[in-house]
Amino acid sequence: VDEHGEQWYNYLDWANGGEIMYKMDGFIDISVPLGSRTVTWPGDPPYSASAVLELERDGCAVSGLALTTHSGTHIDAPSHFFAGGATVDQVPLQLLCGPVLVAEVFSAGEIGVEELSGLSFCGVERLIFKTANSGAYPEARPQEPVTLSVEAARYLVERTSVRLVGIDWLSIEAEESVDHLVHKVLLGAASPMVILEGLDLRATAAGSYELICMPLRVEGLDGAPARVVLRG
């Protein structure tokens, strides 16, 4: 404990007070921390941080960040799968922020039309699936990730008002998929969806919230890492 020790204790104390306020105010941070243990999609380069300036040597600390547009909690834009598709900086904030329904799905494997039919989301624009993935993610890759079926993707596009769809795993589509039809159906709709992946829903109960989804404002790209918060 140096001369600043008490100050930082105060800060952290206050931050702990923030934790209490956090519960009172109903902020739930559903973003995955980016660090050395962050689970990475197979084949993608992992997130890493490095020192650009060091406190002792340079007088202040500045860190370099290496990540991808799909590291940790992130959104997919249509240009992820479509040449000439809208890029992440063209996705309106109005779509990313507003009322959201967190729906718990208990099925193993794919979320199909049957599971969707059992949910009530009349008029819902933003839909997040809490699944068995939250038993493992974000600590680890789920053994058999729960994802959306192609039929369910079509159902969402054709039969519902949903425009943003989220899930508690790094992809809403099965890893084995070779044609990526779930992504293509969602992102290629006449009014393209936004896909929100890599959510930490362990502390989130099913129900209605306000979604605040804030991707980095990167120009012209296929997606972006995001800080995502629910307000109860």
Add this chain to the structure above:
Amino acid sequence: VDEHGEQWYNYLDWANGGEIMYKMDGFIDISVPLGSRTVTWPGDPPYSASAVLELERDGCAVSGLALTTHSGTHIDAPSHFFAGGATVDQVPLQLLCGPVLVAEVFSAGEIGVEELSGLSFCGVERLIFKTANSGAYPEARPQEPVTLSVEAARYLVERTSVRLVGIDWLSIEAEESVDHLVHKVLLGAASPMVILEGLDLRATAAGSYELICMPLRVEGLDGAPARVVLRG
């Protein structure tokens, strides 16, 4: 215009509808776009994006991002200047989100105690300075950036309820500063401030708003790039 042309037109049309809603809803995006023209702090590595997967070759597009914790719109955490100081992931969301006052300061050079005395921010917790910097930034570096004086930093810490302070340039402190006292006074306060830098305030009038400031949730670091929005 390919077979998807109309779809993307629809999307962008809808996005344009979003622009209209944007004005109606009073969302103002005060984040600087990250791209090849993004202004970088002298000596820091610039933001860059690269292709990890390419649409034609790999079937989908994924981009690599290289940036720093202080690229574009970002927040500074106490550990930017203090060993053992709180890191960006320890800054409570309650501090980053809530009522904010955007105060226009017309002075050239430093914002001093005199300028602060002329402003009314009784009870204000979040204060953003709109300055002459917005005549150049974020398009370019202002010729002589307007920054905060050390005395004004002390005034904010000792005499006001401000806990978050923002500005329309990449640093709240003069580039020539060697002792970084403005940062140290703000970040080293008994209840440390959060500093919000690199804001695009060109379209923002002085007044009261709701601030939504969402830094990436990077673990253990000195700051983080953020998406920052005002709601009128």
